[in-house]
Amino acid sequence: MxxxxxxxxxxxxxxxxxxxxxxxxxxxxxxxxxxxxxxxxxxxxxxxxxxxxxxxxxxxxxxxxxxxxxxxxxxxxxxxxxxxxxxxxxxxxxxxxxxxxxxxxxxxxxxxxxxxxxxxxxxxxxxxxxxxxxxxxxxxxxxxxxxxxxxxxxxxxxxxxxxxxxxxxxxxxxxxxxxxxxxxxxxxxxxxxxxxxxxxxxxAHPNFKKAFLRASARDAIPSVQIDPRLPVIPVRALKNREMENFAAKQREVAGLLDSGAVEMAEAQLQIEHYWAGALRRAVIDGDVESGSVMAGQSxxxxxxxxxxxxxxxxxxxxxxxxxxxxx
Incomplete structure (x- = not known):
């Protein structure tokens, strides 16, 4: 060291x-x-x-x-x-x-x-x-x-x-x-x-910390990529409603990509901004259901x-x- x-x-x-x-x-x-x-x-x-x-x-x-x-x-x-x-x-x-x-x-x-x-x-x-x-x-x-x-x-x-x-x-x-x-x-x-x-x-909001204290390793799961045309880096977070919402967001952005409304770089940036907002809801506002409770398996x-x-x-x-x- x-x-x-x-x-x-x-x-x-x-x-x-x-x-x-x-x-x-x-x-x-x-x-x-x-x-x-x-x-x-x-x-x-x-x-x-x-x-x-x-x-x-x-x-x-x-x-x-x-x-x-x-x-x-x-x-x-x-x-x-x-x-x-x-x-x-x-x-x-x-x-x-x-x-x-x-x-x-x-x-x-x-x-x-x-x-x-x-x-x-x-x-x-x-x-x-x-x-x-x-x-x-x-x-x-x-x-x-x-x-x-x-x-x-x-x-x-x-x-x-x-x-x-x-x-x-x-x-x-x-x-x-x-x-x-x-x-x-x-x-x-x-x-x-x-x-x-x-x-x-x-x-971090007390609700966010409570979610960590209650969780076990198996509760920290990776997000799933919905559309192979939209390369999304998986995110590990505690299992909640937000993980389901992310699937809907991917479908929405993939639709924009298909229609030519956005380029790939913009599509990926939209996904990143989505995560930033979802994480803020959990960390700052304490909404640990519709916010992203990012956590490692430790x-x-x-x-x-x-x-x-x-x-x-x-x-x-x-x-x-x-x-x-x-x-």
């Missing part, structure tokens, strides 16, 4: 997963202040909103934190400039292969660039492109997911790329023993999202509401104990 903490400038190489509406100034600052690495979820924010969010986070912590940007955001270039103006030390690019010029633009700000790699071929391509670190995230994670489990990705990818760039593992991690196992396999750290949702400092390990510092202390002591017993 020393390689990870040196890369991040933190006490622990534990990244907070970037969860829209949740990973904002309060939770991000709390994770960084507790020795981890908080990451602002830019999501669908405008450049002005991101500018405010970074400034407010800096008011709450003097420790390092990062910003997660979605590669398909239409204002990606401006968002990178906002990060540069604030001197953000680490930018995380998520949501697919970065568009031409995006990597160079991030590097030009002086920030270290972290990218998501859901497959070995993509990981190798990103390393050749000059990314500074990678996150490999399995399908157990909450929110947008890929098709392969974390344990399989780690076995396949860590031996191939862990000696080239620092690699963080994410998806389904709820206890320190799992952190220890991935460190032994060559990872320099981990990323967790679901475990931090019920942190005292998290602004949700069954979320037992109580507690401060971020206690969550990180528990994870690190479990990891240390597991490594000690192995000598």
């Amino acid at each position: 020393a390689r990870g903490t040196e890369f991040l400038g933190t006490e622990w190489a534990i990244l907070g997963g970037a969860m829209s509406w949740i990973s904002e100034r309060h939770l991000v600052a709390a994770i960084s202040n507790a020795g981890g690495f908080g990451v602002i979820a830019c999501g669908a924010m405008t450049p002005d909103l991101l500018d405010t969010e970074i400034a407010e986070t800096k008011q709450r912590t003097g420790k390092p934190f990062g910003v997660n940007l979605i590669t398909m955001h239409p204002a990606l270039g401006e968002l990178i400039e906002v990060c540069g103006r604030h001197g953000v030390g680490h930018v995380v690019l998520a949501g697919g292969l970065p568009p031409p010029g995006a990597l160079d633009k991030v590097k030009a700000t002086g920030a270290k660039l972290i990218a998501f790699a859901p497959a070995l071929a993509l990981a190798k391509k990103l390393v050749r492109s000059g990314v500074d670190a990678l996150v490999i995230e399995g399908m157990e994670a909450g929110g947008h997911i890929g098709p392969v489990s974390t344990s399989v990705l780690a076995q396949e990818m860590l031996p191939e790329i862990a000696d080239q760039v620092p690699v963080f593992v994410a998806g389904g991690i709820g206890r320190g023993e799992a952190i220890a196992a991935y460190l032994e396999m060559g990872a320099v750290g981990v990323q967790l999202g679901t475990r931090f949702v019920c942190a005292t400092e998290c602004i 949700v069954g390990m979320v037992k109580r509401e507690e401060p971020v510092a206690d969550i990180i202390a528990e994870l690190t002591s479990e990891a240390a104990a597991a490594l000690d017993t192995r000598g």
Whole structure:
């Protein structure tokens, strides 16, 4: 983990997963202040909103934190400039292969660039492109997911790329023993999202947190793609009425695509905006039936509401104990 903490400038190489509406100034600052690495979820924010969010986070912590940007955001270039103006030390690019010029633009700000790699071929391509670190995230994670489990990705990818760039593992991690196992396999750290949702400092609505505390792993299910012509990245969330509503939304957007009313890029953007709105209804308004309760399969390990510092202390002591017993 020393390689990870040196890369991040933190006490622990534990990244907070970037969860829209949740990973904002309060939770991000709390994770960084507790020795981890908080990451602002830019999501669908405008450049002005991101500018405010970074400034407010800096008011709450003097420790390092990062910003997660979605590669398909239409204002990606401006968002990178906002990060540069604030001197953000680490930018995380998520949501697919970065568009031409995006990597160079991030590097030009002086920030270290972290990218998501859901497959070995993509990981190798990103390393050749000059990314500074990678996150490999399995399908157990909450929110947008890929098709392969974390344990399989780690076995396949860590031996191939862990000696080239620092690699963080994410998806389904709820206890320190799992952190220890991935460190032994060559990872320099981990990323967790679901475990931090019920942190005292998290602004999520009490109904949203209650849904997490009641849920088991099997309640966190992936969305289903309705129309093969409309490629939709599956989203893992707690089973509720919203998961059915999403099927209707896909049919509506596919109809627009068929009629020529929208292009494919606009269709996919509509789906993303839909998720952002559905997630806001659940996280901010507390509507956990017609809102999206995005959660990873580690949700069954979320037992109580507690401060971020206690969550990180528990994870690190479990990891240390597991490594000690192995000598």
